[in-house]
Amino acid sequence: MADTAENIIPVRLSSTISSDSVNDIKGRRSQELIVGLCGAMGSGIKSLKEQMILCLKQNGYHVEHIRISDLIAEFSKVNTTSLNNYQRYNTLQDLGDKLRETHGHFICAELAVLSVQERREAIYGNDTSELTKNTKKTAYIIDQIKHPSEVELFHQVYKNNFYQVGLLRTVSERIQNLKDEGIESENITKIIERDRKSKNKNGQQVEETLQLADYFVKNLDTDVMRRSVLRFIDLIHGVNHITPSKDESGMYSAYSASLGSACLSRQVGASIMDFNGNIIATGRNDVPAFGGGLYTSESSKDKRCFNKNGCHNDRHKSLLKNEIKNILEKYKLKDADHLADEIMKETKAKYLIEYSRAVHAEMDAIVSLARNTNIGTTGNTLYCTTYPCHVCARHIVAAGIKRVVYIEPYEKSLALQLHDDTICQPDHSPSSDKVLFENFEGVAPKRYAKFFGYNRKRKDAQGKPINYSIEESYHVDTQYLDSYGDYESKVIQNLKSKFEINI
Numbered sequence: 001m002a003d004t005a006e007n008i009i010p011v012r013l014s015s016t017i018s019s020d021s022v023n024d025i026k027g028r029r030s031q032e033l034i035v036g037l038c039g040a041m042g043s044g045i046k047s048l049k050e051q052m053i054l055c056l057k058q059n060g061y062h063v064e065h066i067r068i069s070d071l072i073a074e075f076s077k078v079n080t081t082s083l084n085n086y087q088r089y090n091t092l093q094d095l096g097d098k099l100r101e102t103h104g105h106f107i108c109a110e111l112a113v114l115s116v117q118e119r120r121e122a123i124y125g126n127d128t129s130e131l132t133k134n135t136k137k138t139a140y141i142i143d144q145i146k147h148p149s150e151v152e153l154f155h156q157v158y159k160n161n162f163y164q165v166g167l168l169r170t171v172s173e174r175i176q177n178l179k180d181e182g183i184e185s186e187n188i189t190k191i192i193e194r195d196r197k198s199k200n201k202n203g204q205q206v207e208e209t210l211q212l213a214d215y216f217v218k219n220l221d222t223d224v225m226r227r228s229v230l231r232f233i234d235l236i237h238g239v240n241h242i243t244p245s246k247d248e249s250g251m252y253s254a255y256s257a258s259l260g261s262a263c264l265s266r267q268v269g270a271s272i273m274d275f276n277g278n279i280i281a282t283g284r285n286d287v288p289a290f291g292g293g294l295y296t297s298e299s300s301k302d303k304r305c306f307n308k309n310g311c312h313n314d315r316h317k318s319l320l321k322n323e324i325k326n327i328l329e330k331y332k333l334k335d336a337d338h339l340a341d342e343i344m345k346e347t348k349a350k351y352l353i354e355y356s357r358a359v360h361a362e363m364d365a366i367v368s369l370a371r372n373t374n375i376g377t378t379g380n381t382l383y384c385t386t387y388p389c390h391v392c393a394r395h396i397v398a399a400g401i402k403r404v405v406y407i408e409p410y411e412k413s414l415a416l417q418l419h420d421d422t423i424c425q426p427d428h429s430p431s432s433d434k435v436l437f438e439n440f441e442g443v444a445p446k447r448y449a450k451f452f453g454y455n456r457k458r459k460d461a462q463g464k465p466i467n468y469s470i471e472e473s474y475h476v477d478t479q480y481l482d483s484y485g486d487y488e489s490k491v492i493q494n495l496k497s498k499f500e501i502n503i
């Protein structure tokens with residue numbers, strides 16, 4: 001349970017002996033924030049950065065802004081100031097690719113970590129840097145993250161203090177934004193695609209990075225964005241009595257359902273919500289059981305894939321590869337095995353999913369509703385942790401679902417290509433006569449329990465609500481500065497002092 005900052009005395013861990021070991025440890029909670037921004041090219045990261053800095057400063061934070069593109073240019077000793085916008089984007093993408101190729105995929109994040117340390121020492125001085133982490137509210141805005149490896153390093157270093165904020169904007173708005181920057185149409189397509197998913201393995205992978213966000217913001221207009229950023233900062237500190245939106249609640253149910261899946265490939269979850277916000281069904285991807293539903297850990301004859309010769313989709317794709325190889329050999333082609341491998345990896349064959357034994361999460365949710373209730377699916381919203389495949393998509397349409405909300409993209413899905421007469425996206429022929437597939441906005445499921453859980457006393461002795469300020473609050477997802485070994489030593493130090501006093 002979180003306490004107000006004034007109740008806890010921040011200390012250097014070994015400086016004093018006390019009778020309250022818990023208080024000693026609580027005093028070692030960090031008050032720093034590391035906020036990584038991520039958004040596709042043209043999504044308006046500059047506005048998000050400005051709002052984030054403004055809102056954090058309003059709430060008593062000292063803010064440092066770290067631009068990774070500046071670090072890349074500086075480290076590569078290239079001056080980009082005289083270039084036009086397209087040349088600058090292109091040059092920075094080239095430099096970033098080269099840096100990752102030469103120094104590994106973590107290099108941009110490593111440079112940012114160095115910058116965080118240098119900034120801290122420049123403000124607070126080297127000798128006090130340890131104490132400043134738990135006494136000064138300081139936020140470092142990392143602008144911006146382009147590769148999943150960078151997210152991984154920030155999480156490893158800063159743990160709970162690191163938050164990734166994902167910015168969402170429709171493709172048409174992003175294109176217009178880049179046009180307004182004076183970039184030619186043919187160049188816009190090139191830099192957007194390279195930014196989204198570079199063919200170079202050392203290149204930018206923003207689509208994959210974006211889905212790792214802890215909080216998703218839609219760039220609709222400045223006021224909406226500011227309100228969303230303020231809500232995010234309130235949630236980090238557990239203030240203002242905030243509860244989940246319908247979408248956050250629906251996605252958390254979907255995520256929770258996904259955890260029941262034992263699929264060897266991936267865990268996917270879905271939930272269906274009615275107009276009033278009630279969850280009326282959930283689903284996960286796994287193997288069906290006789291009598292209805294899917295196998296569970298309590299099934300008497302559990303024949304999920306871990307218990308039945310592994311992944312059958314992989315097995316049948318391997319059999320298909322052998323069939324291709326046999327045909328190539330029949331025509332006396334050299335390296336038939338290698339060629340068959342290439343065909344499986346470089347064609348749509350790599351996307352084959354129909355040999356899987358699993359019922360997909362979306363289908364499981366729809367079938368569960370049909371099997372267990374007479375409520376019906378028409379007009380409801382389906383939440384899914386991953387964008388639906390084209391097979392599920394057509395069942396979602398047939399079920400009368402009105403809206404689909406998802407987090408992860410799914411490259412294998414041809415939902416929009418095959419069913420654009422009945423499915424739309426906010427940036428792809430939106431229409432009230434089609435099922436709307438749209439990105440999730442709000443708190444990602446992985447932070448949901450921390451942000452919305454009861455974290456400290458909410459009412460006073462008279463039962464009146466207590467309102468806390470951000471200035472007096474620690475983060476609800478606590479990050480301690482030391483290892484458990486350090487706390488063990490501290491507790492033993494305090495214990496020994498008690499014996500010396502008592503003896």
Ligand SMILES: [Zn+2]
Nearest residue numbers: 360388389392
């Ligand atoms: Zn599916």
